[in-house]
Amino acid sequence: MHDTEDEAMRTNDGTATTTDQHVAPPEAWDRIAAGYDRFVAPGEEPIARAALGLAGLRPGDRFLDVAAGPGGLSLPAARLGAEVLATDWSPAMIERFEARVREEGLPNAEGRVMDAHALDVEDGTFDVTGSQFGVMLVPDQPLALREMVRVTRPGGRVLLIAYGSPAEFQALQVFIAALQAVDPGFEGLPDDPPPLEFQVADPEVLRRRLTDAGLGDVTVDTTHEERLEIGSGQQLWDWMLGSNPIAGDIVGDLPPEQQAGMRQVLNQMLRRRSPGTGPAVLTAPLNIGVGTKTS
């Protein structure tokens, strides 16, 4: 994901980053939009509902979802009765969001294609601005957070949901172990700097970034977790390849028989983890940050 250590630099909050970390372009997200919508999005709903509660979203509030995908936060917010604008730089993700809005007949929910680093939205427009697993992974996160603060009204809240430590992200660790079983040369994830997906895995770094973006009363909740019920190697494979283009980039180079071998290893690993005949439960820690725009 990055080539040499000397390309690493430190941000003013002390975290390492590089100028050439892997950033999947919008077309890569377009390609996985169907898989994301089908395999990943349904399991995220309880997290989204809890997070919107922490941000104090109420019926009638104006809500902006940044890097919304097919509507991780937007759909629960619209069902609650908020006026929703869902934005994402992937047109395919926004099309999926709009299809769900039509299916459910949700009023006051609109989607627009937009880069999180340059929101095409007036200052001070929204009561709550949120991003679930979206601004978590953008390359200039401080800029994207300042944009979220800019478009929020004074007294409004900004919400960011991100993964905690990759070492405790069980689905990811099982997937890497299975990959290493069929391809012992795979070295695992880099850790200094880690992939952009984990740039705020440390709750203190998330707290500082929200504060540096101009927010007050910042809280970072670490009590929630993602909980996946996975019944087969194929299901974990679909979840991983649907969740982020990087997974497909990594295993896409394996010949088909090695990919099939990896799914068999996943089956064995999941069977060892599940208590009886039911699915294995794989958890991941979350950091849910909320701050208030003070002026």
Ligand SMILES: C[S@@+](CC[C@H](N)C(=O)[O-])C[C@H]1O[C@@H](n2cnc3c(N)ncnc32)[C@H](O)[C@@H]1O
């Ligand atoms: C892991 S998905 C999260 C989707 C959604 N927020 C959810 O809760 O399920 C990451 C999303 O971020 C979007 N994304 C990544 N970089 C972006 C950027 N610079 N601007 C806007 N969207 C971006 C991707 O297209 C993708 O839909």
